[in-house]
C-alpha cells in the first residue's frame with residue numbers, strides 16, 4: 001500500500017491548501033533572502049517544492065535555484081517556465097553530490113514524514129549536500145502550539161470539497177485522518193497525514209549532528225520573533241564545517 005505522502009499530495013490537496021499561495025511564498029522568500037543571502041547565489045534546492053510557489057519567487061533572485069518533489073500532480077501544476085528546473089523524486093534518494101548546494105529550503109513542513117531513523121538520515125544527508133557556509137531553511141510547525149491547540153474534529157468546505165478531519169497525537173506523531181466529499185459528484189475518498197512532531201530542540205540537535213549551526217529563528221513568514229504562540233518555527237541553519 002502507498003505511503004500517506006505518496007497518496008495525498010494531489011489535486012485535492014492543492015484545492016484545500018490554495019490559501020497557501022504565491023503571496024505567502026513571496027513574503028517568506030524575501031525574508032529568508034535577507035537572513036540568508038546565500039540563497040541568492042549558486043545551486044539552491046527547494047526540496048518538496050510542490051507546485052513551485054516558492055521556487056518561482058526564488059528564481060527571480062537566483063537563476064540556479066531548482067526544485068524537487070515526489071508528486072507528479074503538483075509538479076504538473078507548476079508554471080511552465082519552471083519546468084526545466086523541476087525534478088521528480090523521493091527526498092530520501094536525492095540525486096545531488098555532497099557539498100554541491102549553496103542552500104536547501106523545506107517550505108511548509110515537508111519534514112517528519114518518515115520514521116525517526118529515516119528523518120535523522122535525511123537531515124544528515126541535507127547537511128552533507130551543503131557546501132561549507134551553505135544554508136538550510138527548515139519551515140516547520142510550532143510543535144508546542146500544535147499539541148496545545150489540537151482540534152480533534154472539524155468539517156470545512158473549500159473549493160467544492162467538504163472535508164471531515166479527525167486529528168490526534170498518536171505517540172510522537174500528529175495524525176490527521178480526512179474524509180473528502182466532492183460536492184458536485186458526491187464522490188468520497190479518504191486521506192491522511194502523519195507527521196512526527198519534533199520540538200525545536202530536537203530539530204536543532206538533529207541539525208547539529210548534520211554539521212549545521214542555527215543562525216536565526218523566525219515565528220512567522222514575515223520574520224516575526226518566535227514565541228510560544230507563533231504559527232511556525234522557521235530555523236535557518238548554516239553548514240558549520
Ligand SMILES: C[S@@+](CC[C@H](N)C(=O)[O-])C[C@H]1O[C@@H](n2cnc3c(N)ncnc32)[C@H](O)[C@@H]1O
Pocket residue numbers: 005006009020047048049050051052053068069070071074089090091092106107108109110113
Ligand atoms: C505540505 S506540502 C508543501 C509543498 C510546498 N513546499 C509548498 O509550500 O507549497 C509537502 C510536499 O512534500 C512533498 N513530498 C512528500 N513526500 C515526499 C518525498 N518523499 N520526497 C519528495 N517530496 C515529497 C509533497 O508532494 C508536497 O509537495
